[in-house]
Amino acid sequence: MVSLTTGRVAVVLLLVWALWEGRDYMSVFRTKAWIIFLPLPAVILQYIFVPDFGQLSRFLHLAIYSFLGGALVATLARDIGIVLRATLLAVSVQSLLLFFSFFSTEYRFWFDSIVFSGSNFDASYVYRAPGFSSAGGASLSVIQSFGMLVGWLLLRKNLFYERVIGNSRYLIFLAMIMATASCIVVGRTGLLMCCAFLIIFIFSVESRMHFGIFASLFLVSGFAFFGDSVSGLLANDFSSDYFTTWAFGMFSGEDDTLTTLSGQAIPSLTSETxxxxxxxxIVDGVNPSGNDSGFVQGYYSMGLPFAVLHYVAYLAALYHVLKWLPFKPRVAVCIILFAIELKEPFLFKYSTMMVIMALHFAHRREYLRQYRSVRRL
Known part of the structure; x- marks a missing residue:
């Protein structure tokens, strides 16, 4: 039986809308980003001989949700600025739901009963919030971290036709703070990405004058949220000391993620690998490769030549679809996304790539629209 996920519901609704409205969304598929799927024939052949649907499923999800979903979002929005604002709004709403679910055990069990969750913790776990998404944990935190990046993009001068003015600027700051804070209750990977995006934000010439305001608000909100008074609102078995160590241990050297990853063996190179x-x-909790790293899992599953081909093609495609960004932020985003692949196979998490592809397709539509307007003159 096909399980109900928020991603499937979203793509189906978008597709029904596009067909009903008769929108032309197929033209946006003319993109070089399809080079990501160069290893697909080999993956299909491997599936024929080894009936493990995992790797093939990753490629299919990437095609359906990231590429088709991104194209449908771009068709609906028609403007890259709208995609950015819609993304920030979605992240903000998700942030509020994450805060609510962090304190509400009833909500967690209710949501767990109606939607399939891909997270590695159940509704009874009090230290991480499920939000309203089939993704959870580190995967959801990565999506939430894009609130920081998208907010920064909206604040940049002359990047998207008009600059955000007036009180809207402070609403964007608030949304960025909420996105960052939500990562604390859902996953540390997103929090680390927010810090990386914050560095980009600091070195933005147009945004430097606002950094003092942003930093002050973030610190105040952080202390307010994680003060001792919060403990009284949580479950009796909630330990503030354990939670703060888990959430912020990577900054103090108390986190053991790197130690765990370094202790995991990399499968030796044989004719099979x-x-x-x-x-x-993953069957019965056992990872076939014995390693959490996305790079190692790709090498073990696809084989060394096709894994190298895949990641080189993915990097080239990612750099291409981010061409609407200035050079330095574009390179920084590529580095960040590939860096977290060392921890888990995040590059196959279709929600993140869906946002990137939606921005790419929206930018492409605008470019083609402007090109046709010039040709008519």
């Missing part, structure tokens, strides 16, 4: 085992599905 060179051509690919075709195995990636």
């Amino acid at each position: 060179f051509f690919g085992t075709g195995l990636s599905n």
Whole structure:
């Protein structure tokens, strides 16, 4: 039986809307980003001999949700500025839901009963919030971290036709703070990405004058949210000391993620791993590769040549679809996304790529629209 996920519901609704309105969304598929799927024939062949649907499923999800979903969002929005504002709004709403679910055990169990969750913790776990998404944990935190990046993009001068003015600027700051704070209750990976995006934000010439306001608001909100008074609103078995160590341990050196990853063995290069085992599905909690890193899982499943081809093609495609960004932020985003792949296979998490592809397709539509207008003159 096909499980109900928020991603599937969203794509189906977008597709029904596009077909009903008769919108032309197929033209936006003319993009070089499809080079990501160069290893797909080899993955299909591996699936024929080794009936493990995991790796093939990742490519199919990337095509359907990230590419088709991104194209549908771009068709609906028609403007890259609208995509940015809609993304920031969605992240803000999700942030509020994450805060609510962090304190509401009833909500967690209700949501768990109606929507399939891909997170590695259940509704009874009090230290991480599920939000309103099939994604959870680190995957959801990565999506939430884009609130920081999108907010910064909206604040940049002359990047998207008009500059955000007046009180809207402070609403964007507030949304960025909420996105960052939400990562604290859902996953540390997103919090680390927010810090990386914050560095980009600091070195933005147009935004430097506002950084003092942003930093002050963030610190005040952080102390207010994680003060001792919060403990009284949480479950009796909630430990503030454990939670703060878990959430902020990576900044104080108390986090053991790097130690855990370094202790995981990398499968040796044999004829089997060179051509690919075709195995990636986790069965009964056992990871076939024995390693959490996305790079290692890709190498073990697809084989060394096709894994290298995949990641080189992915990097080239990512750099291409981010061409609407200035050079330095574009390179920084590519580095950040590939860096977190060392921890988990995040590059196959379709929600993040869906946002990127929606921005790419929206930018492409605007470019084609302007090009046609010039040709008519």
